[in-house]
Amino acid sequence: xxxxxxxxFETLRQKFGQQVQSIRAEREDEFYILLSDSDxxxxxxxxxxxxxxxxxxxxxEDRRAAENVFYNYYVFEQRGSPQYLIVRxxxxxxMPEFPSLSAELPSVNWQEREIQDWFGLKAVGHPNPRRVALxxxxxxxxxxxxxxxxxxxxxxxxxxRHIYRRALGKGVFxxxxxxxxxxxxxxxxxxxxVAGEPILYLQLRMFYTHKGTEKLFEKLPVHRGVxxxxxxxxxxxxxxxxxxxxAVERAAGVEVPxxxxxxxxxxxxxxxxxxxVGDIGAIVNDVGFVVANCHAxxxxxxxxxxxxxMTGSRLLKGMACIGGxxxxxxxxxxxxxxxxxxxxxxxxxxxxxxxxSSDSTRDRLEQTGVLWPEKAKDLGIIGVGGRASGxxxxxxxxxxxxxxxxxxxxxxxxxxxxxLRRMQVRIEEVGESISIIRRAAEESFQGEFRVPVPVIPAxxxxxxxxxxxxxxxxxxxRTGPDNHLQRCKIKDPSINNWPALVxxxxxxxxxxxxxxxxxxxxxxxxxxx
Amino acid sequence: MIQVIANxxxxxxxxxxxxPLFSGIIKTLKARLxxxxxxxxxxxxxxxxxxxxxxxxxxxxxxxxFSGAPYVYFTTAxxxxxxxxxxxxxxxxxxxxxxxAVIYLLAFGRFFLALGGLDTGSSFGGLGSxxxxxxxxxxxxxxxxxxxxxALGANSTNLSEMAGAxxxxxxxxxxxxxxxxFAAVFIVLIAETGRIPxxxxxxxxxxxxxxxxxxxxxxxxxxxxxxxxxxxxxLVLMTLLVNTFFPYGLSSEQTLFAAGMGLCFYFAxxxxxAVFIVLIETTNAKLRLFRVPELLxxxxxxxxxxxxxxxxx
Numbered sequence: 001x002x003x004x005x006x007x008x009f010e011t012l013r014q015k016f017g018q019q020v021q022s023i024r025a026e027r028e029d030e031f032y033i034l035l036s037d038s039d040x041x042x043x044x045x046x047x048x049x050x051x052x053x054x055x056x057x058x059x060x061e062d063r064r065a066a067e068n069v070f071y072n073y074y075v076f077e078q079r080g081s082p083q084y085l086i087v088r089x090x091x092x093x094x095m096p097e098f099p100s101l102s103a104e105l106p107s108v109n110w111q112e113r114e115i116q117d118w119f120g121l122k123a124v125g126h127p128n129p130r131r132v133a134l135x136x137x138x139x140x141x142x143x144x145x146x147x148x149x150x151x152x153x154x155x156x157x158x159x160x161r162h163i164y165r166r167a168l169g170k171g172v173f174x175x176x177x178x179x180x181x182x183x184x185x186x187x188x189x190x191x192x193x194v195a196g197e198p199i200l201y202l203q204l205r206m207f208y209t210h211k212g213t214e215k216l217f218e219k220l221p222v223h224r225g226v227x228x229x230x231x232x233x234x235x236x237x238x239x240x241x242x243x244x245x246x247a248v249e250r251a252a253g254v255e256v257p258x259x260x261x262x263x264x265x266x267x268x269x270x271x272x273x274x275x276x277v278g279d280i281g282a283i284v285n286d287v288g289f290v291v292a293n294c295h296a297x298x299x300x301x302x303x304x305x306x307x308x309x310m311t312g313s314r315l316l317k318g319m320a321c322i323g324g325x326x327x328x329x330x331x332x333x334x335x336x337x338x339x340x341x342x343x344x345x346x347x348x349x350x351x352x353x354x355x356x357s358s359d360s361t362r363d364r365l366e367q368t369g370v371l372w373p374e375k376a377k378d379l380g381i382i383g384v385g386g387r388a389s390g391x392x393x394x395x396x397x398x399x400x401x402x403x404x405x406x407x408x409x410x411x412x413x414x415x416x417x418x419x420l421r422r423m424q425v426r427i428e429e430v431g432e433s434i435s436i437i438r439r440a441a442e443e444s445f446q447g448e449f450r451v452p453v454p455v456i457p458a459x460x461x462x463x464x465x466x467x468x469x470x471x472x473x474x475x476x477x478r479t480g481p482d483n484h485l486q487r488c489k490i491k492d493p494s495i496n497n498w499p500a501l502v503x504x505x506x507x508x509x510x511x512x513x514x515x516x517x518x519x520x521x522x523x524x525x526x527x528x529x
Numbered sequence: 530m531i532q533v534i535a536n537x538x539x540x541x542x543x544x545x546x547x548x549p550l551f552s553g554i555i556k557t558l559k560a561r562l563x564x565x566x567x568x569x570x571x572x573x574x575x576x577x578x579x580x581x582x583x584x585x586x587x588x589x590x591x592x593x594x595f596s597g598a599p600y601v602y603f604t605t606a607x608x609x610x611x612x613x614x615x616x617x618x619x620x621x622x623x624x625x626x627x628x629x630a631v632i633y634l635l636a637f638g639r640f641f642l643a644l645g646g647l648d649t650g651s652s653f654g655g656l657g658s659x660x661x662x663x664x665x666x667x668x669x670x671x672x673x674x675x676x677x678x679x680a681l682g683a684n685s686t687n688l689s690e691m692a693g694a695x696x697x698x699x700x701x702x703x704x705x706x707x708x709x710x711f712a713a714v715f716i717v718l719i720a721e722t723g724r725i726p727x728x729x730x731x732x733x734x735x736x737x738x739x740x741x742x743x744x745x746x747x748x749x750x751x752x753x754x755x756x757x758x759x760x761x762x763x764l765v766l767m768t769l770l771v772n773t774f775f776p777y778g779l780s781s782e783q784t785l786f787a788a789g790m791g792l793c794f795y796f797a798x799x800x801x802x803a804v805f806i807v808l809i810e811t812t813n814a815k816l817r818l819f820r821v822p823e824l825l826x827x828x829x830x831x832x833x834x835x836x837x838x839x840x841x842x
Binding site for chain 2: 173174175176177182183196197284286287288289290291294295298358360361363364368509510511512513514
C-alpha cells in the first residue's frame, strides 16, 4: 500500500499539526518527512502502531555550516510497501539534545549511542547512555562533526577503560574472553557471568576496530568511495559495494543497464552461497563434526575459485562500480558458471544429507541458543538470525533492487529460533540462490554492462539498500560538490544483531557459546566501521 | 634375569618412544578421513623437540604445584605403563600393584594436572579442571567395576596374572561379562584421552575445551612433559584394553623370541584399536558437556552389569 506524498502529508498534518513541516518525495520509494523539532516520539509511535512500520536505522548529520542545525534521520519501512519513510528531525546546535527511543525500541540502542559519541548530541532518557562506538578512554571529541578534521592526531589515551557490570552471588564467576581471540577472527570482548557452566549474563564490547570509515567517505571522490565500501566488511564486499553504488546512482539519477542489474543479482547470490556454505561448515565444526566442515571447506574453495574465474577476485572485490559493473562476462565464463553450479548443487545436497544423517549433530544444534520471536522483534533482529526467529524480512523481496523483481523466490522463515534453524535458513537460502542464478543466467547478456556516470549533482540525498548474506545493508548518502560526499551512513546488519547474541546465550552453557556465536556469524568490522 | 631386564627396558622404550607415534597415526588417519592430507605421523616428535628447546612463561601467581604437576603427570603415566603387561604376560612393576594401583596412579596424575590448572587462578584453567573432575568422578568407578570383572575371572587383581589367566582361556572375551566390561573400558578410554564425543583434541575454542583448557598456561618444557605424558597415558590405556581383553600374542615365557612376537602382535592390536577410535571420532559430533556424564554413566552401568553377570553365567 504505497502512499502518495500529498496523501501522507494530509494524514500526518491532521495528526501532528505544525510539527510536520513538509514531505518531499525524492523518489517514488523514498519520502522525506521534515519535522519542526527533535521530538520524534509521537510520530514514531504513530508510524509503528497505525502504519505497522519498522524503524530501520537512526543516524545524524552535521548541517551546521549550511543550516546551523544537526539533523537526526529515522528511516522507517512499511510492511508490504517498498517505500522508505525517512523522518528528518532537526537538533538545535546550541542545545544538542534529542529524546531517546531506546527504552521503547531497544533496536536503536547502539545507534543512538553512536550519535552521542560521534556527533556529541545527547540522547535524553537513554537507559544506558555510556560510550559505545568510541571507547571510554577517548577524549571528548566528536569525529563526525564537520569541524573535526580527518587528519587530527589525538594524544595517547589515558582515561579509564570500560568498567563492566559486576556479577555477584554465591558461586558466580566472570569469564573475560577477548578482545584478542584464539584463531583468526576480529577483536571483540565477551564478558560472561556464569554460575558453574550455565551463562547468566553476557556483556559485549565491540568497536575495537573503529576506523572512522564514515568520515573517510567524506574525503574521497565518489568513484573511489566504491573501493572503501567494498572493504567495510570483507566477506560482504560486493553487497556493501552495491549498496553504495545504488545510493549514488539514485542520487545522480543514473539508469543502470539491464545487463548490469542481472549481473549484480548473480554476484550477490554467489556471495551469499559462498558465505552460507562456509557458515554451515563452521557451525557443525564447532560441535565437533569435523568431517562435514572439511567438505564444506572444499565446496567453499570451489566457489571462491569460481568467483575468481568470474571476477578476478576470490571475494568479488573490484567488481562493484557506479553505473553498472566493472567487467562483462563472455560466453565461456557463463558456461563455467552454470557447470560449476550444477556440480555444486549435487555436492551441496550430499553435504546436507551428511549433516542430516548425524544424530549427534542435530542433538547439539536443536534448542541451543534459542532466540524467541518476541525477543527478536523487540530487538529488531534482521537477516538470517531474524528469519530463524520468525522475522519475515528480506530486502530483495521488500524493496526490490537490481533485477530481483524478475526472479521470484521463497524466503525461508522459522519460529524456533535455535542454532539448527539458523543453519536451516542458510541451507534453504543456498537452494533459492542457486535457482535465482540459474534463471538469471538464462537472460540475455547483450548490451552495455556499464554506463558512463556524469558528475554527481550536489546536495542530493539517497538511500541504497541490499540484502547482504547477513541481512539488510543500508547506505545513506548526501552528495556534495566536486563529486564528493557530504555524509555517508553505513548500516551493517551486524549492528542490529549483536544484542541477539546476548539474548540467545542466556541459560545456555559456556561450551555452547562458540556454536551459538557462529550461528549468527556477525561482522566485527562492519559493526565497528 | 637378563631377559627380564631386557624386556622391561623394551617396555620402557616403547612407552617413551612409540607413544607419540600412535598419537601421530591417529591424527593422520583422522585427517585422511576428513579429506585432508594432515601432518606427517612424526610431527608429534618434532613438536616435542621444539617445546623442549623453548623457554617457559610461568604466571606470577603460580606456586610449586604449577611446576610439580607436569612431572607428576608424566611420571605416573610411565609407572602405570610399567605395571601393565605389554609384550609378555610379565609386567616389570607387577610387584608393586595391580588394578587398584593402576587406577589410582592415573587418578593421581590427573588430580595434579587439575590442580595445576587451578593454581594460576586463570578462569579457563579453573573451567577445565572442574570439567575434568566432573568427568573423572564417574569414569574412575566405571573403569574399576569393569576391571574387577576381569580380575574375578582370574582370581587376582595383579595385571600379569590377569593376562596370564586370559591367555589360558583364549575365547573368554566372548563371555557376556567380558564384552560388557570391554565396552565400559572403551568409553572410559575415549573420555580419558579427551577424544570426540567427550572432548575435541583439535579445537582452538577455549570455551569448549576440557583437557586443553587445564594446560593453557603451560609452555616449553612443562608443556612438552604434559603432551608427552598425555600420549603415554593414551598408549597405556590402549594397552590395558587390548591386553586385558584380547591377550593374543602374549607369551608367558620370557624369551627374546616371545617378546619379539609379542611386540608384533601388540602393535597390530593397538593399531586396530586406533583405527576404531578414529572411526568413532570421525562419525560423531561432540556431546553437549552436560551429556558427557550421561555417557559415562552408561559406562558405569555396563561395568556394574559386567560384574553381576560374572556371577550369573
